[in-house]
Amino acid sequence: MTWAPDQTRATNMPGMPAMAQAYARWVNSEGGIDGHQLRVLTCNEENSPTGAAACARRAVRENVVAVVGSYSQNGRAFMAPLEAAGIPYIGGYGITEDEFTSPVSYPVNGGVASLVAGHGMQLAESCRQVSLVRPDTVAGDRLPKLLDAGLRKARRHQAVDIPAVEDATEYTSQATRARERAGTDDGCVAAVLGERTQTFFDSFRRLPEGSGKEEAAQVRISSVLGSVGQPLIDRTGGARSPFEGAYVTGWYPAAGDPSWEPMRKVIQAHAFADNRVDPADAGVQTTWIAYTVLKKVIESLNTDKVTGSRISGALDRGAQVDTGGLTPTLRWMYGDLLGAPGFPRIVNHAVTFQVVRQGRLVAQKPGFVDVGPTVTGAAV
Structure with missing residues (x-):
């Protein structure tokens, strides 16, 4: 079955x-x-x-x-x-x-534990501050600690934890807070909301114009496979998708492998x-x-x-x-x-680091990354 x-x-x-x-x-x-x-x-x-x-x-x-x-x-x-x-x-x-x-x-x-711990390791290489938007559920409550364990690999600050209702129809307040807390100096906004991740980033890109729009342009977005994947990128415009340039952590090789x-x-x-x-x-x-x-x-x-x-x-x-x-x-x-x-x-306990380039999820670095020690450290 x-x-x-x-x-x-x-x-x-x-x-x-x-x-x-x-x-x-x-x-x-x-x-x-x-x-x-x-x-x-x-x-x-x-x-x-x-x-x-x-x-x-x-x-x-x-x-x-x-x-x-x-x-x-x-x-x-x-x-x-x-x-x-x-x-x-x-x-x-x-x-x-x-x-x-x-x-x-x-x-x-x-599982999601390895994805999120690995995502912290991936973001640690490029992001000064990270906002994590995740489900306000029992399973979601584990995610900040796992992401932080990966961020510690580069001695980054803990991520800003932003819980959100899993089946909401819009996320304007969470998107506003995530952008503000990530900052404009190499800030990153990571959303791990499953199928509702697209809804979150729709709210994110519709934030008010003016200085806010300039800030949004300087904030890198990211997620994990299952919340963002090639089908979603294709549906939202391919190379013109709002996910262009996003960091994504997966379990397996990129779909084109x-x-x-x-x-x-x-x-x-x-x-x-x-x-x-x-x-x-x-x-x-x-x-x-x-x-x-x-x-x-x-x-x-x-x-x-x-x-x-x-x-x-x-x-x-x-x-x-x-x-x-x-x-x-x-x-x-x-x-x-x-x-x-x-x-x-x-x-x-292997993951892959991927990035969206010209509308395609491709390997950011070749091969697998072992996140076993990171998951263990987060779980202790």
Whole structure:
């Protein structure tokens, strides 16, 4: 099963279940996974604890062998039913603490924690003062400490913390405060609001003219993948987008990297007409990687009967997954876990630094940056 919220007022991720269905069409056209047909169930998580719990109960009822490549901010609601049924949760988006603490969770990235800690490291190189606009939620409350841990790498001041309602229709007051506190001397405004990040920056660029407009022109904007990505840049004008020049921290290589070519070919052949599946979307990318893990683990079992407990057992015993350069090699044995307080099950603590140039997200520096020590330091 793959679940994600769709048609809600907050963050929506319809591309994740759509990518899962395209993956199933592709792999079944190739003979399945080690001779097994892949059947994918999808579920609208609705951005609510009730919706997440309903999806998890359906997964149990339908006897799924794994929940793969899914998005939910309601970890407490869905993880308990999965744990009780022994269903592994492979490659969740990384938005909740439960994904990095549950023994049945096998994350493929370092979650929002790694993104925000890495973003602090990225901004520390260029920004004298940073304003952080983030959700006024329990998950959002963790973000300032993580960003500050990255900023400390260059002995920068702590970021100005500006909480905001996650599903607001405008953010004028937060945008005004963020601009004022960032200042005009190498100041940066970072917004991590998921799907509402575009709404925030719409408010930001509409701030009153005069001296304020001059200030806004000198303030650099930034975010993390999932809040800002290539689809958003394309929708807002490409090279003329307000995001031109923005700093962005991601988990994976930039969307134009050759390592994404296998995924692009599958999308071209099996989801070409589905506009939910954008190869530059972080949710789509995470789902591709998560199903890559599932495929390689099932192939390693070499058995006629595939069960959730067998998949979990193989992962716990050290099944190793090469993702073709999209992540470092993944493995979930005890010695591979980061062990950071609050995020003990992170195994991939690498991020990438990107920047928007001529309307495209491109690498600011080549390769991965290890943020493991920074995340650990922030969590202590």
